[in-house]
Amino acid sequence: AQSVTQLDSQVPVFEEAPVELRCNYSSSVSVYLFWYVQYPNQGLQLLLKYLSGSTLVESINGFEAEFNKSQTSFHLRKPSVHISDTAEYFCAVRKNSGGYQKVTFGTGTKLQVIP
Amino acid sequence: DTAVSQTPKYLVTQMGNDKSIKCEQNLGHDTMYWYKQDSKKFLKIMFSYNNKELIINETVPNRFSPKSPDKAHLNLHINSLELGDSAVYFCASSHGTGDTEAFFGQGTRLTVV
Numbered sequence: 107a108q109s110v111t112q113l114d115s116q117v118p119v120f121e122e123a124p125v126e127l128r129c130n131y132s133s134s135v136s137v138y139l140f141w142y143v144q145y146p147n148q149g150l151q152l153l154l155k156y157l158s159g160s161t162l163v164e165s166i167n168g169f170e171a172e173f174n175k176s177q178t179s180f181h182l183r184k185p186s187v188h189i190s191d192t193a194e195y196f197c198a199v200r201k202n203s204g205g206y207q208k209v210t211f212g213t214g215t216k217l218q219v220i221p
Numbered sequence: 222d223t224a225v226s227q228t229p230k231y232l233v234t235q236m237g238n239d240k241s242i243k244c245e246q247n248l249g250h251d252t253m254y255w256y257k258q259d260s261k262k263f264l265k266i267m268f269s270y271n272n273k274e275l276i277i278n279e280t281v282p283n284r285f286s287p288k289s290p291d292k293a294h295l296n297l298h299i300n301s302l303e304l305g306d307s308a309v310y311f312c313a314s315s316h317g318t319g320d321t322e323a324f325f326g327q328g329t330r331l332t333v334v
Binding site (some may be wrong): 148150151213216 | 248254261262263264265266286311313322323324325326
């Protein structure tokens with residue numbers, strides 16, 4: 107079985123301050139990890155992903171996440187947030203089974219950037 | 222061009238009605254999904270099809286019936302709609318194998334009154 111836990115449902119942070127959104131997963135097999143962002147009234151967009159290789163992955167808009175196998179975590183960080191980063195962020199875990207994939211999402215963290 | 226498109230974007234209907242949501246992807250993916258996002262933003266997979274074949278069927282009432290006429294389309298038909306069916310339904314697609322992510326549509330906000 108696999109599950110994804112996002113400990114914080116809401117994270118308020120002032121503009122230009124750093125932020126960390128936490129994600130922990132549980133799985134008995136190797137997984138692939140993703141962060142998706144959902145802006146108001148929109149669908150989900152991939153922010154970044156960890157498949158293999160370097161445990162630190164980055165997005166084009168300044169976010170990064172580090173895969174920590176020993177702590178089964180994939181926390182999302184940004185050193186300086188902008189107003190435009192206000193959105194819902196979902197951590198997701200994908201497990202390959204029998205040649206197809208199943209993606210399980212966390213409950214989401216709402217990032218509120220305060221001017 | 223929209224990669225994964227859903228219609229309609231909004232759907233308001235009365236209890237007991239039957240409705241359909243359509244989804245199309247032009248990415249050449251062979252796997253498509255339906256997710257339900259409730260009022261608390263929780264995302265739960267409902268169905269997954271690979272090359273028109275059902276591969277994931279979570280515990281969903283049998284009032285929900287997916288149909289995949291070809292691998293680029295996955296429609297969702299809902300019979301006898303209930304108040305609890307109100308949610309945002311997302312269609313997504315990906316390659317069935319390989320290291321790729323899922324691409325999501327914009328969602329269909331279903332409101333049952």
